[in-house]
Amino acid sequence: MALTMNDVDRFEASMPRLEAIAYRLLGSASDAEDAVQDTFLRWQAADTGRIEVPEAWLTKVLTNLCLSRLTSARARRETYVGQWLPEPLLAGDPMLGPADTVEQRESVSYAVLALMERLSPNERAVYVLREAFGYPHRDIAEILDLTEAACQQILHRARKHVADGRPRTEIDEAAARRIVEEFLAAATSGRTEPLVRLLTADVISVGDGGGKVPARAKAFEGAVAVAKFMRGLFKPSKAKRAITGGSPEVYTTTANGSPAVVAVVDGRVIGVICLEITTEGIAAFRSQANPDKLERATRRWAASDHGEPLFSAF
Template identity: 35%
Template structure:
């Protein structure tokens, strides 16, 4: 039996928001799509005629699905990963991808998603739903089998960790781009003084190579340590392509036959406080890199 067109249309009205919730909860585009698909299956099996607020009902369903996925992920993980970068959203620097606009509404940078990955699943759910989607605590609490007060405390703890580890970036995209361009110009010219001038003293560099040969996974902090991992010279200059990465200034490093990395920059008060590099060949191959 063919599905009812009206049922599909009602669900599709909410699909963008559901995927945005799932992406922030999971940090994985494929897992977010799986969560939305599972939400659709539950919606299709349920008589929602008596549901007063379909948007709230669907948000609850997708949130519970994501919470279960996060808990399952924790169970499978034998030991914490040193660095695991969430899936970046990449689009051309001059033309944002309209399909990503829902995901990037109230943009969440890659650095923030890294911090969200360190939260316990209940903390992540409370913070994401309340702070990013304005869901009241008394609606979140039943999902966690906790009181609204306890749920508020979870979100407060998460908020402090996010604020301390992922400060809000400068809002002006042109200013961000100017700083990132200055970073690459200094690297191209081998100008260490200029590099230092655009880096925050406590800058952090995270690189996720996925275990690929010759592409290490690591995290370092501080100007000196970051400079040790910064490639200088003209060799890669022509391979650096400006891009929007999670709504902020970033680059795709690619030659004609291979994508080498996606780099996201967090710029605060005119200086780079975080550089996040995904250079895992397997994951890069699965991304829609719209920066070309």
């Protein structure tokens, strides 16, 4: 059945919300775009005149498409080379979605997206729809074909899983930026001690190269081990320049609402390091270097005003 212009307008009005839901569910901007496109194809094939609440219909279709993708993605990740991390979204990306409440901001943070990988597909869907978008349990139950009581139990479990791994109290944006700049100064000083002082004792560093860029399969753990790794990461070498295609320019920004370091070569984002900063120091570094997961970041970078680099690395 051919869509009317009104049908197209109704779908396009829902797209930002659908993309934001899909990204939180899948942790991948490219997969989120594909899921929204598949939702449109189903909207195109539907008898839209008989759909009383388009928003609810579209959300249900999208969510169930994402649940199917999550199930197959888990199988693919068993053969993924090295650590799997979400695709980062840089400051201002519309796919980040609403950020008016603490719950909305947390649900798209890089730390919580990584934690949500521990959840079952249903736990992730209930958590996202409730925490990030405020859907009532009645609507979530309808979307997932569950009872309201089941949704409430699932949300309780999901919240507990996320809370168990959630970072300690974070600090304000200005202080976080200052710590990022101190970290970069320490990392390029060639000395380990200044770095150790900025880190928590149980700090971790995880990297995702996807088998296309060198990245350690196992996380670095502990202040000394992470400090040595970071000192080495920012140490110049011809081998690094050969891998990256040049000497990267380094910037500070935010990704997924959290402090981040971005490395850029000739306008191409080659790495994003998301920092988890608490009142006790830097608790985690999550580095995305898989080029397949940086294409959207590169497009966003080209369209944004990011100022001057702090320095050139390698």
